[in-house]
Amino acid sequence: MTGYGERAEPGAGLLTIGAFARACRLSPKALRLYDDLGLLIPAHVDPLNGYRRYAPAQLERARLVAWLRRLGMPLARIREVCALPPDGAATAVAAYWEQVEADTADRRDLAFFLVDHLTRKGSTMTTTPSPVTLRAAALTDGGLVRTANQDAVHAGRRLLAVADGYGADGGRAAVTALAELTALEARDLAPADLLGALEEAAHRANRAVQRLGAEGAAEAGCTLTALLRAGARLALLHIGDSRGYVLRGAGLVRLTHDHSFVQSLIDEGRLTPEEAPGHPQRGLLTRALDGGEAFAPELRLLDARPGERYLLCTDGLHTVLPPAILQEVLTAAPGPEEAVRELVARAREAGAPDNIGCVVADTAAPDA
Numbered sequence: 230m231t232g233y234g235e236r237a238e239p240g241a242g243l244l245t246i247g248a249f250a251r252a253c254r255l256s257p258k259a260l261r262l263y264d265d266l267g268l269l270i271p272a273h274v275d276p277l278n279g280y281r282r283y284a285p286a287q288l289e290r291a292r293l294v295a296w297l298r299r300l301g302m303p304l305a306r307i308r309e310v311c312a313l314p315p316d317g318a319a320t321a322v323a324a325y326w327e328q329v330e331a332d333t334a335d336r337r338d339l340a341f342f343l344v345d346h347l348t349r350k351g352s353t354m355t356t357t358p359s360p361v362t363l364r365a366a367a368l369t370d371g372g373l374v375r376t377a378n379q380d381a382v383h384a385g386r387r388l389l390a391v392a393d394g395y396g397a398d399g400g401r402a403a404v405t406a407l408a409e410l411t412a413l414e415a416r417d418l419a420p421a422d423l424l425g426a427l428e429e430a431a432h433r434a435n436r437a438v439q440r441l442g443a444e445g446a447a448e449a450g451c452t453l454t455a456l457l458r459a460g461a462r463l464a465l466l467h468i469g470d471s472r473g474y475v476l477r478g479a480g481l482v483r484l485t486h487d488h489s490f491v492q493s494l495i496d497e498g499r500l501t502p503e504e505a506p507g508h509p510q511r512g513l514l515t516r517a518l519d520g521g522e523a524f525a526p527e528l529r530l531l532d533a534r535p536g537e538r539y540l541l542c543t544d545g546l547h548t549v550l551p552p553a554i555l556q557e558v559l560t561a562a563p564g565p566e567e568a569v570r571e572l573v574a575r576a577r578e579a580g581a582p583d584n585i586g587c588v589v590a591d592t593a594a595p596d597a
Contacts, residue, residue: 253291358461365590366565380586390455423464439520450519488516545583
């Protein structure tokens with residue numbers, strides 16, 4: 230029997246490219262491309278006129294290729310799937326679709342954010358945004374496995390922040406970093422000054438962590454995610470794998486992107502978001518507040534409106550509670566205090582293998 234990668238002698242029973250195309254629902258143009266790529270080689274090619282003919286036994290492979298193309302699977306990956314036995318091919322297709330669903334969810338969240346952002350931007354061109362106030366609550370918990378709690382949180386009138394320490398002296402690093410930011414509570418900043426003030430405070434925090442090392446403290450660093458309010462604006466500072474979310478009309482929108490090795494694997498398509506929590510290098514950061522000279526925080530300016538709910542949290546929360554649960558809790562809780570208590574309780578129910586830190590804040594009009 231002639232294999233798919235071999236050329237057969239011409240003979241009865243072979244199908245022309247047109248007949249084969251109709252039978253497998255692939256176009257002749259696609260069949261010629263798949264021949265060039267070695268994905269679906271004809272059983273025979275006439276040496277004089279180049280006409281391709283296919284064996285009926287090749288229809289099964291051709292139909293599989295057609296189905297996989299309808300899924301949107303890249304040709305290189307289709308070649309890998311077709312080379313596997315049926316059980317292995319089934320596993321590969323399932324893994325591919327999990328990745329597609331995860332990518333779709335990420336794009337859906339981004340689409341919600343962009344629709345909301347552009348709608349709000351359009352309305353602010355004709356109306357001046359109203360200032361907002363923050364009503365916030367913060368809570369940390371050591372979790373069920375760790376012997377020390379190295380998370381630090383702050384919930385104030387102007388500033389919201391979480392820091393997740395790591396290393397033998399990570400707790401001191403987190404507290405030290407937040408101490409540099411909390412000084413901003415006393416400053417009545419104009420919206421135009423938010424980003425500059427927050428960036429300067431972040432660099433002071435990084436230098437403070439650097440001094441810990443110079444004083445002989447054990448190795449330490451931390452993540453840092455913060456929101457600073459002035460008027461109707463919020464400045465977002467982010468470095469590491471803690472996260473920021475906002476619950477508004479478009480649903481729960483993630484505001485930050487993890488600076489981690491695992492996130493880089495997800496971005497490259499080598500890992501799905503569902504696989505990330507169990508990865509052995511989940512805690513490896515690509516950017517952090519560690520006293521290094523290459524400190525590069527991510528900074529953004531957001532428009533805030535009354536009726537929104539913000540969540541800042543360390544990875545001890547977001548790695549055990551999926552976005553659907555976060556949204557459920559944030560939607561149901563009557564206030565920030567109830568929200569942080571319920572989030573911590575849910576994380577502990579899920580096993581709480583890490584420290585948990587979270588801040589929840591509601592925006593409201595000043596006279597509300």
